[in-house]
Amino acid sequence: MTISDALIAANRARFAALDPRLPDPGHPPSSGETLVAATPDGRRVGGVVQVRTHPPGTLDLLWSAAQVWQLFPFIGDTGTEGMDALLRAWRHRMDAESPGPDSACTVTWPSRDAEAVRAFLDHGLIPISTLALRTAPPPGPPSREHTVRRAQPEDFEEVLALTEHTFDYTALVAYGRPEASELQAPQLERNLEAGAPIWLAEDDGVAVAVADCGWVNAAPGSWAAELLPPGTWGYVNNVGTEPRSRGRGAGQALMAVVHRAFHRMGATGTYLYYNPTNPLSSVFWPQQGYRPLWTYWEVRPASALR
Numbered sequence: 001m002t003i004s005d006a007l008i009a010a011n012r013a014r015f016a017a018l019d020p021r022l023p024d025p026g027h028p029p030s031s032g033e034t035l036v037a038a039t040p041d042g043r044r045v046g047g048v049v050q051v052r053t054h055p056p057g058t059l060d061l062l063w064s065a066a067q068v069w070q071l072f073p074f075i076g077d078t079g080t081e082g083m084d085a086l087l088r089a090w091r092h093r094m095d096a097e098s099p100g101p102d103s104a105c106t107v108t109w110p111s112r113d114a115e116a117v118r119a120f121l122d123h124g125l126i127p128i129s130t131l132a133l134r135t136a137p138p139p140g141p142p143s144r145e146h147t148v149r150r151a152q153p154e155d156f157e158e159v160l161a162l163t164e165h166t167f168d169y170t171a172l173v174a175y176g177r178p179e180a181s182e183l184q185a186p187q188l189e190r191n192l193e194a195g196a197p198i199w200l201a202e203d204d205g206v207a208v209a210v211a212d213c214g215w216v217n218a219a220p221g222s223w224a225a226e227l228l229p230p231g232t233w234g235y236v237n238n239v240g241t242e243p244r245s246r247g248r249g250a251g252q253a254l255m256a257v258v259h260r261a262f263h264r265m266g267a268t269g270t271y272l273y274y275n276p277t278n279p280l281s282s283v284f285w286p287q288q289g290y291r292p293l294w295t296y297w298e299v300r301p302a303s304a305l306r
């Protein structure tokens with residue numbers, strides 16, 4: 001079973017028409033199992049399913065189930081019907097598996113493909129995360145109520161505590177893990193030691209918000225180039241304000257400094273992930289100038305795919 005060149009070309013045209021900022025979807029992944037299906041009127045679609053297992057202690061577990069079946073669809077211009085046919089074939093294929101409770105079926109798909117949304121919903125997938133970009137020029141000077149400064153290695157405890165508040169909140173509105181802080185701590189400590197771009201907002205000398213960021217280079221052939229337009233991107237990994245200080249401008253002041261700093265350092269733009277189910281971040285990030293590029297559709301456990 002293979003995915004035809006005509007379907008690959010149609011898929012490429014579909015992505016280009018949907019959103020000019022999407023990278024070329026290219027060819028199906030070289031490893032994995034190929035699925036093929038047809039719409040009721042006989043149009044063929046295909047996809048590749050990869051299975052991944054994240055062992056205990058790995059950082060991927062912060063956002064991912066331990067065992068993941070990921071579908072890479074190639075549906076060309078077949079729209080809702082094509083995606084529906086492919087998801088039916090996937091459901092049928094999953095009958096041969098015995099996924100455990102810590103498992104998921106996932107698809108990463110262009111956010112602007114409205115025709116695919118209904119098919120995902122009909123098969124039990126939910127939009128759990130969004131990759132969003134910001135490429136606008138930085139905003140004017142931030143508010144004077146908060147002091148924003150780069151975090152140093154000696155700020156580790158404060159940075160970790162603020163990060164923990166974010167995990168506590170996202171565990172309410174997405175799939176969190178009780179051990180999130182232990183998973184994150186070693187990397188956070190290393191990043192602070194290495195002088196990574198991490199900022200703190202202070203109110204009267206007390207740290208009330210953190211922006212834990214990094215650099216991602218979307219060079220041709222890299223994993224990042226499959227997700228982002230070419231360039232060097234500021235990656236906004238983890239942002240959180242201490243619960244009692246939320247809604248008082250710390251987040252906005254912090255991000256004004258972060259956006260100006262990345263702009264000054266020559267970043268193409270900044271990007272981040274947020275959960276559409278998070279009532280704070282799903283409003284905050286679009287207000288900060290971010291717009292969705294990819295949506296991460298997911299169903300947990302994997303056996304719940306309909």
Ligand SMILES: CC(C)(COP(=O)(O)OP(=O)(O)OC[C@H]1O[C@@H](n2cnc3c(N)ncnc32)[C@H](O)[C@@H]1OP(=O)(O)O)[C@@H](O)C(=O)NCCC(=O)NCCS
Binds near residue numbers: 169239251
């Ligand atoms: C998202 C978050 C970082 C924003 O930081 P913040 O310091 O609250 O941000 P600001 O005060 O600058 O702006 C928050 C906006 O929400 C509004 N708001 C109203 N009530 C609020 C409340 N109880 N909590 C938070 N925001 C509130 C604010 O008025 C503001 O809107 P505006 O710009 O239209 O006035 C913060 O809410 C937070 O830590 N949330 C929990 C963790 C989280 O979701 N992190 C992001 C993961 S992607």
